[in-house]
Amino acid sequence: MSWIVRLQKSSLGSKYIMAITGAGLFLFVIGHFAGNLLLYWGQDAMNAYAVELHNLPYGALWIARGGLLIMVLAHIFIAYRLTFQNRAARPQRYQYEATLQASFASRTMPYTGTIVLLFILFHLAQFTFHLVAVDPVQLDPQGREDVYSMVVHAFQSPVYSAIYVVSVLILGFHLSHGLSSMWQSVGLNHRKYNLAFRKLSPLLGWIVCLAGVSLPLAVLFGLIK
Numbered sequence: 001m002s003w004i005v006r007l008q009k010s011s012l013g014s015k016y017i018m019a020i021t022g023a024g025l026f027l028f029v030i031g032h033f034a035g036n037l038l039l040y041w042g043q044d045a046m047n048a049y050a051v052e053l054h055n056l057p058y059g060a061l062w063i064a065r066g067g068l069l070i071m072v073l074a075h076i077f078i079a080y081r082l083t084f085q086n087r088a089a090r091p092q093r094y095q096y097e098a099t100l101q102a103s104f105a106s107r108t109m110p111y112t113g114t115i116v117l118l119f120i121l122f123h124l125a126q127f128t129f130h131l132v133a134v135d136p137v138q139l140d141p142q143g144r145e146d147v148y149s150m151v152v153h154a155f156q157s158p159v160y161s162a163i164y165v166v167s168v169l170i171l172g173f174h175l176s177h178g179l180s181s182m183w184q185s186v187g188l189n190h191r192k193y194n195l196a197f198r199k200l201s202p203l204l205g206w207i208v209c210l211a212g213v214s215l216p217l218a219v220l221f222g223l224i225k
């Protein structure tokens with residue numbers, strides 16, 4: 001285990017961990033939104049999917065949840081440490097914050113990341129732990145947990161829909177920079193592949209997030225009822 005401690009302490013190791021955990025979390029978002037798009041297919045499709053997910057064999061759901069938690073914690077821990085180290089190394093903040101090289105997206109990574117974290121806590125409290133802003137758990141006509149109605153009722157509120165739309169757009173912004181800089185962090189920075197690595201990966205991030213944003217909007221505009 002000591003190699004992990006040494007790896008995360010080195011600056012190169014930190015970059016690798018940020019890139020790998022970021023890519024893993026992005027894969028989770030792709031899978032999660034692909035499942036959520038079943039809202040367009042209606043109550044039966046969505047609730048059947050939720051049951052299948054909860055009944056995956058060999059404890060696969062809990063293994064995935066464990067992996068997800070480790071990736072989130074590692075990503076956040078190293079992100080905050082890098083941010084504070086950078087600030088400590090540069091106590092006198094630049095007079096012009098807009099440095100020539102750093103884009104707006106890159107300079108705001110700690111803020112967009114923190115907003116996404118707060119959103120995830122709210123989201124878990126709402127849809128997973130049913131602690132805020134949802135009706136008590138209902139069953140559908142087949143006796144399954146009615147995940148479809150829970151989500152649709154929540155998104156019928158313009159306030160909750162707005163929280164999701166804004167948060168997922170901020171996630172898109174965070175991902176767009178993360179995905180384009182990830183390649184450099186792991187040393188895949190060849191001019192020949194720059195278009196694929198640095199341009200197409202953020203585009204994929206935006207496509208996935210816009211698919212996610214479409215869900216609350218589709219409920220608000222009555223496309224999903």
Ligand code: HEM
Pocket residue numbers: 029032036050065116120123124127128147151164168171212213215216
């Ligand atoms: C339109 C947007 C979204 C919808 C409709 C949605 C829907 C849901 C639902 C219904 C659940 C509960 C699943 C269940 O217990 O059966 C859930 C859980 C979860 N969501 Fe989302 N979600 C959205 C966006 C996001 C985003 C942007 C993230 C993270 C960046 C996220 C992360 C999670 C996590 C970590 C869980 C817990 C998974 C688990 O129980 O293992 N969700 N989501």
